[in-house]
Amino acid sequence: MIRxxxxxxxxxxxxxxSLALRAAGTCxxxxxxxxxxxxxxxxxxxxxxxxxxxxxxxxxxxADMVVLAVPLGAMRGVCEAIRGHLEPDAxxxxxxxxxxxxxxxxxxxxxxxxxxxxxxxxxxxxxxxxVSAAFPTLFHERRVILTPLETTDLGALARVRTMWEExxxxxxxxxxEHHDEVLAATSHLPxxxxxxxxxxxxxxxxxxxxxxxxxxxxxxxxxIASSDPVMWRDVxxxxxxxxxxxxxxxxxxxxxxxxxxxxxxxxxxxEIFQRAKGARDRFCP
Amino acid sequence: MIRxxxxxxxxxxxxxxSLALRAAGTCxxxxxxxxxxxxxxxxxxxxxxxxxxxxxxxxxxxADMVVLAVPLGAMRGVCEAIRGHLEPDAxxxxxxxxxxxxxxxxxxxxxxxxxxxxxxxxxxxxxxxxVSAAFPTLFHERRVILTPLETTDLGALARVRTMWEExxxxxxxxxxEHHDEVLAATSHLPxxxxxxxxxxxxxxxxxxxxxxxxxxxxxxxxxIASSDPVMWRDVxxxxxxxxxxxxxxxxxxxxxxxxxxxxxxxxxxxEIFQRAKGARDRFCP
Ligand SMILES: NC(=O)c1ccc[n+]([C@@H]2O[C@H](COP(=O)([O-])OP(=O)(O)OC[C@H]3O[C@@H](n4cnc5c(N)ncnc54)[C@H](OP(=O)(O)O)[C@@H]3O)[C@@H](O)[C@H]2O)c1
Ligand SMILES: NC(=O)c1ccc[n+]([C@@H]2O[C@H](COP(=O)([O-])OP(=O)(O)OC[C@H]3O[C@@H](n4cnc5c(N)ncnc54)[C@H](OP(=O)(O)O)[C@@H]3O)[C@@H](O)[C@H]2O)c1
Numbered sequence: 001m002i003r004x005x006x007x008x009x010x011x012x013x014x015x016x017x018s019l020a021l022r023a024a025g026t027c028x029x030x031x032x033x034x035x036x037x038x039x040x041x042x043x044x045x046x047x048x049x050x051x052x053x054x055x056x057x058x059x060x061x062x063a064d065m066v067v068l069a070v071p072l073g074a075m076r077g078v079c080e081a082i083r084g085h086l087e088p089d090a091x092x093x094x095x096x097x098x099x100x101x102x103x104x105x106x107x108x109x110x111x112x113x114x115x116x117x118x119x120x121x122x123x124x125x126x127x128x129x130x131v132s133a134a135f136p137t138l139f140h141e142r143r144v145i146l147t148p149l150e151t152t153d154l155g156a157l158a159r160v161r162t163m164w165e166e167x168x169x170x171x172x173x174x175x176x177e178h179h180d181e182v183l184a185a186t187s188h189l190p191x192x193x194x195x196x197x198x199x200x201x202x203x204x205x206x207x208x209x210x211x212x213x214x215x216x217x218x219x220x221x222x223x224i225a226s227s228d229p230v231m232w233r234d235v236x237x238x239x240x241x242x243x244x245x246x247x248x249x250x251x252x253x254x255x256x257x258x259x260x261x262x263x264x265x266x267x268x269x270x271e272i273f274q275r276a277k278g279a280r281d282r283f284c285p
Numbered sequence: 286m287i288r289x290x291x292x293x294x295x296x297x298x299x300x301x302x303s304l305a306l307r308a309a310g311t312c313x314x315x316x317x318x319x320x321x322x323x324x325x326x327x328x329x330x331x332x333x334x335x336x337x338x339x340x341x342x343x344x345x346x347x348a349d350m351v352v353l354a355v356p357l358g359a360m361r362g363v364c365e366a367i368r369g370h371l372e373p374d375a376x377x378x379x380x381x382x383x384x385x386x387x388x389x390x391x392x393x394x395x396x397x398x399x400x401x402x403x404x405x406x407x408x409x410x411x412x413x414x415x416v417s418a419a420f421p422t423l424f425h426e427r428r429v430i431l432t433p434l435e436t437t438d439l440g441a442l443a444r445v446r447t448m449w450e451e452x453x454x455x456x457x458x459x460x461x462e463h464h465d466e467v468l469a470a471t472s473h474l475p476x477x478x479x480x481x482x483x484x485x486x487x488x489x490x491x492x493x494x495x496x497x498x499x500x501x502x503x504x505x506x507x508x509i510a511s512s513d514p515v516m517w518r519d520v521x522x523x524x525x526x527x528x529x530x531x532x533x534x535x536x537x538x539x540x541x542x543x544x545x546x547x548x549x550x551x552x553x554x555x556e557i558f559q560r561a562k563g564a565r566d567r568f569c570p
Contacts, residue, residue: 123498143498185486186499190506192542193478195561200531200538201470202564211568213408213428214471217512218569220505221475225565227502229558236546236554246485247543251536253485257477258532261521269521273514276480279487280510283496284503 002027002163006063008056008078009034010043013095013122014069015134018048020167023136033059034070043131056081063087065163068094068102072234075102079109091156092117093163097183097231099147099176101238116156119147119176121183122169127226140168147176184242188235189250192243194225195232287312287448291348293341293363294319295328298380298407299354300419303333305452308421318344319355328416341366348372350448353379353387357519360387364394371399376441378403378448382468382516384432384461386523401441404432404461406468407454412511425453432461469527473520474535477528479510480517 005021007014010032021027032040032049033056040052053059060066060082068075075096086092092114096102099119107113124142126133144164148157161171174182201210214222236243253272260268290306292299295317306312317325317334318341325337338344345351345367353360360381371377377399381387384404392398409427411418429449433442446456459467486495499507521528545553 125502127502145498182495182498185489185495186503190482190503193482193539194506195558196538196542197475197478197535198561198565199557200535202560203538204470204534208568210467210470211564213430213467214569217410217412217509218471218475220508221479222565222569223505224502225561227562229555229562232558233551233554237549237551240546240549244543244546247539247546249489250482250485251539251543253481253488254478254532254536254539257481258529258536261525261529261532264522264525266518266522270514270518272484273480273517275487276483276510277512277514279496280483280507283493284499284507 002065004029004031004063005065005067006031006033006059007049007067007069008059009068009070009074010040010049010052010131010134011069012125012129012131012133012138014067015043015046015048015131016136016138017067017069017095017122017167019134019136020139021163024166024168026163026166031059031063039131046131046134048131048134057085060085060087060090064090065159066090066092068092068096071231072096072098072101072105072238073230076105076109079106083110086114086116090116091159093120093146093160095120095122096238097121097187097235098239099179103149103176113149113151115151115153117149118152118157118160119149120160120164121145121147121179122164123187124169127223129228129231137168139164142169144169144171145179146171146173147179148173149176180239180242181245184239184246188239188243189246191224191227191232192236192247193250194222198222198225287350289314289316289348290350290352291316291318291344292334292352292354293344294353294355294359295325295334295337295416295419296354297410297414297416297418297423299352300328300331300333300416301421301423302352302354302380302407302452304419304421305424306448309451309453311448311451316344316348324416331416331419333416333419342370345370345372345375349375350444351375351377353377353381356516357381357383357386357390357523358515361390361394364391368395371401376401376403376438376444378405378431378445380405380407381523382406382472382520383524384464388432388434388461398434398436400436400438402434403437403442403445404434405445405449406430406432406464407449408472409454412508414513414516422453424449427454429454429456430464431456431458432464433458434461465524465527466530469524469531473524473528474531476509476512476517477521477532478535479507483507483510
């Protein structure tokens with residue numbers, strides 16, 4: 001049971017976590033904190049949080065669980081603002097889509113690594129953002145990856161794990177580096193490909209017409225290009241190295257396909273497409 | 286009203302067209318023809334066609350509407366087989382995903398361009414194939430593009446248009462070249478990107494794990510990589526030029542994104558992502 005949960009950034013992810021925990025009845029009080037009073041008031045009006053404050057120090061007072069659910073680029077600033085004010089028994093976690101950069105931001109923001117810090121990332125989301133997009137079942141049966149550090153207090157790790165389980169998620173742990181590589185491949189790269197495709201088409205002449213003939217497959221394929229541009233800029237900057245690595249491999253693969261088309265090499269194309277369909281059907285049944 | 290409709294290739298598209306026209310009650314008899322008797326028997330058992338034959342000449346006897354719904358690579362062979370046997374009043378159309386190559390195949394297969402030939406392409410489909418995947422509402426409110434030639438008989442054009450409208454579709458016409466460019470951008474390229482991504486990931490180490498962390502966006506994004514590899518090999522070979530053109534532009538765009546990530550240039554990334562999201566939200570609401 002969480003006594004007082006403080007959420008920095010009551011948007012899609014922070015708001016959904018609060019709703020899930022309130023629905024589960026495992027949290028006595030939720031305090032929201034961010035930059036905009038109107039966003040926080042909206043969160044309170046929607047029944048997402050119990051109360052709010054614009055003052056980070058005030059926000060963490062008495063909190064035994066603090067969740068950083070702000071954009072990646074804002075993590076460090078929040079940590080600086082609450083430095084020296086966390087309760088001694090407080091667990092601290094985040095939901096950022098890349099982990100090495102958050103670990104770095106927390107270390108810099110606090111001037112040292114807080115022992116109660118458990119880096120985390122729920123593998124769940126939609127292409128919408130803001131508290132109005134939050135819903136209590138967002139994490140149901142979705143994975144949450146925790147990437148505990150050598151310094152991480154085991155009690156804090158257990159409490160953060162329990163929190164996500166109570167929100168309906170399946171919790172796994174792995175290293176920071178491994179998380180960033182896997183997510184670069186399965187989430188960050190696909191988003192870049194979709195943004196790139198839509199931008200490419202949008203810059204062609206007759207774009208109205210081009211999009212008019214986009215069929216069902218195109219809609220699904222490009223849905224993730226409706227995601228928040230600021231969040232994805234932050235992800236690119238935060239997970240630069242792993243993204244560039246996987247992007248390089250992808251561009252090589254695309255080059256292989258392009259050369260096969262140029263050469264009219266149907267056998268190679270068939271082999272690539274069959275291998276891809278086989279993997280897709282096997283892993284995403 | 287169609288007296289006798291002959292469909293070559295009673296799979297997803299050919300089968301769905303037959304089901305739609307039978308549901309609309311605008312077709313007296315549907316004859317199926319392809320290579321495999323067991324596929325044709327299945328089509329008859331499923332109530333998709335009235336009867337079938339493995340003999341192309343027999344199949345077109347008495348038919349006033351002939352639809353080529355075989356893979357792109359098989360169009361020419363079917364035309365050769367029925368050369369000289371079409372009824373004088375027969376309209377001929379196809380459903381191929383690329384049009385210049387079908388026009389060429391028909392010309393070569395018949396030794397001249399049949400005046401009743403109306404090239405066509407329904408912008409509808411799923412990632413499944415075969416007659417068991419066919420359903421009567423596949424074309425409801427979906428676009429069908431007809432690309433009539435200078436030689437095309439206007440009566441045939443009107444009959445093919447009416448057929449698709451009775452199947453529930455919205456019919457438009459454009460030139461062969463324009464069709465192939467637009468579809469390269471909105472359909473062929475996205476399929477290649479999805480096949481390429483899944484193949485790229487499948488060839489990485491620990492692929493079981495990689496796919497395990499693929500979230501909702503990834504599933505939607507890669508659904509089209511479950512499409513029929515043979516069909517997509519054929520599309521690549523059939524629409525080589527337009528695909529290479531749009532692929533080149535896309536690879537330039539991806540290079541731009543890659544360089545911005547390398548340079549840590551958040552402003553450029555934000556600009557690209559915002560432009561893409563704006564276009565996606567506007568054109569695919
Ligand atoms: N969306 C996804 O699919 C997804 C999935 C997994 C993880 N994540 C991660 O979750 C985090 C939040 O994403 P989200 O989708 O929930 O975004 P969101 O809906 O836009 O919410 C972000 C919240 O952060 C607040 N905020 C922004 N800048 C701030 C600052 N400098 N100081 C304090 N608060 C600030 C905003 O409120 P104010 O405007 O009032 O400041 C807003 O409520 C990100 O780190 C992202 O990487 C997202
Ligand atoms: N799938 C889509 O999303 C989509 C969308 C728009 C247009 N198209 C176009 O529609 C056409 C058919 O695609 P589909 O998805 O319906 O494929 P499908 O479900 O695999 O059906 C193809 C049919 O063609 C027959 N066939 C294959 N080779 C043949 C040959 N050499 N001679 C005679 N029949 C042959 C097959 O039957 P047998 O095995 O018995 O020969 C099968 O019934 C393709 O030209 C494709 O470009 C597809």
